[in-house]
Amino acid sequence: MLRMSPGSKKGESRAAASPGGILPLDTIFEGDCIAALARLPAQSVDLVFADPPYNLQLGGDLQRPDNSMVDAVDDDWDKFASLRHYDDFTNAWLAAVKRVMKPDATLWVIGSYHNIFRVGASLQDLGFWILNDIVWRKSNPMPNFRGKRFTNAHETLIWASRDQGSRYTFNYEALKAGNEDVQMRSDWLIPLCTGAERLKGDDGRKAHPTQKPETLLARILLAASRPGDVVLDPFFGSGTTGAVAKKLGRHFVGIERDPDYIAYARERIALAEPVDDAAMLAPAEKRSEPRIPFATVIERQLLQPGAILTDTNGRHEARVRVDGSIMLGDIVGSIHKIGALAQGLPACNGWTFWHYREDGKLRLIDEFRTVLRKELAAAG
Amino acid sequence: MLRMSPGSKKGESRAAASPGGILPLDTIFEGDCIAALARLPAQSVDLVFADPPYNLQLGGDLQRPDNSMVDAVDDDWDKFASLRHYDDFTNAWLAAVKRVMKPDATLWVIGSYHNIFRVGASLQDLGFWILNDIVWRKSNPMPNFRGKRFTNAHETLIWASRDQGSRYTFNYEALKAGNEDVQMRSDWLIPLCTGAERLKGDDGRKAHPTQKPETLLARILLAASRPGDVVLDPFFGSGTTGAVAKKLGRHFVGIERDPDYIAYARERIALAEPVDDAAMLAPAEKRSEPRIPFATVIERQLLQPGAILTDTNGRHEARVRVDGSIMLGDIVGSIHKIGALAQGLPACNGWTFWHYREDGKLRLIDEFRTVLRKELAAAG
DNA sequence: GGCACGATTGAATCCATTG
């Protein structure tokens, strides 16, 4: 039986239409993840964050797709059986998630060396297309007490699109602006979830064993979703995904089978304060300028047919034709094509290559484009 | 047909007895890796380093922003018909390697997200026991030219013992002593192999497309082998493993298919001198302060979205956005770009320009950077 | 010689729009 739980104490529950039906938003579903996913409408979510269990050989709590338990194991035969069961489980939830994803949605999965190779191989087998693997470097990892291995100071995330060639959301400019104006790398330094952020029970002990830091989820949501998007977390746990989604103006859908965790999550999400100023929320984007045909420069008589274009050094000379093409020797083509040809390069932006001479000075033809764009903007 | 080639020009060839026969040392075998492995004695090597093809599956050409071409890895040895074929290949060489390993030997494999999940799953299936996954963070990776993904700034290594419960070599104290007396972590910052270390052909072009830095191999050998141990590299390439083994007083056994690579490797190894001080092979330490993204200040909630930043005089007011960009009027950008814009300067250090108000006093946002640097310093 | 500046390069699954 599937129960629906509003994400906030107010009990407000929004919903979004999708090809497969109606998806309740900002809601936590209580129950088995695969069964619950099967009841969600197809192609209804924009982003998935999954923090699946990875108790491979730890025994006791590994769940088969049919919800039966795998016994604790320590001999080889059982170890292989356990790996296979884990793979079955992984394949099942990944396939179920894939069905629920919009065509351009992306998936994030976090794991450690115990399980991430199983997960990665499974998702490749299912046709997901890996975009990056991301390393969460922990600034304050637990040391290796016995001195028998390297300090396990990181976890791995896989970022994948539903299919090869999909047009996924990636807020490149926003990430770059917040990162000292250099593009964001695949290794992220983020502290563990500790202190006040770490949820504690009445007994003062941690409420959830693997609560993820909000910083981590914030970066994921800011990188790969837009305000108003729907973020699905099929292993909702203590609700970090929901809390961050609410703060950042995204919708969430959570699935969790433990009612205690759901209680913690609900309380926590109710307390989360959304950023209310939309201007603070919309991702920084380089606004795409309208495309200006070079022919317009001629039509508007900013350049005359027959005018000479050269590169910076004057090594190449081309002549402007009435139709906006240019001629180098007896070869005719666009400013881009001829620019590429002149340099022997596979491509070229002609606007930023060709110059014209005015009052004895060389000026870039891109100045014309700037002028025309300003005019266009003024005209609305 | 299998040919045997001495590793040095002197042609000296040592050998070690093992349960399965005699293993020639400091030798490069020319031929297919799986066939060659089948002829080596069982249980004869102490350490394996493997740098298998990554199965990159590149699409078309990639151009840099200056329209020059990226020199892609398009070699035949990296072409596989399908994931299934790649898995078959992986299973075959891993099984062959396992047979040759002594019971307490360990295996290192390096890869990227294209192949590492296949490799990890395969070696788990074969009964290897993963000890760590290690992240090689590149200090100077190739950027993402189109701004479509995160900079792919790392590769992954898996360190595994032959069997669960084996008594492998791990030089814990030595690593700790060489790491400012803190445990060596699972994330290693090491530059790409460039400059004088990078082997070049007579034409001045790189001799091998994926030559690994000696620093990386040095750390592996120092961590997981002892002087006199035998290190096997089944994808020997340009011989980095052999050169480092010789420098560090380990023996090597290499397998390589391409006679050109073998020629480079042999010459290189002949020139390698055993070192007295292993620290010579440590990476040059970085002394510069780590770069702190302004987005971290928001992620860590040191400032809230919507907070007001001003200059000293309060002439300019900008507002902080969730993604770590700031907004002046309706213009969005980094603290640096907007700081420059506000002053009409070509550049500006936003950290030392913008202030926030706390308890009625103006404080420089650079104070946040100081705090974060202290907190994150330990992790580099 | 030393410094400034430009050219080059590294395992890469790297476009969007129009016709």
Next chain:
DNA sequence: ACAATGGATTCAATCGTGC
């Protein structure tokens, strides 16, 4: 559906050249 084409997009480090 595919094909053609306009034109947007990069970080750290090394090495060579010129003053």
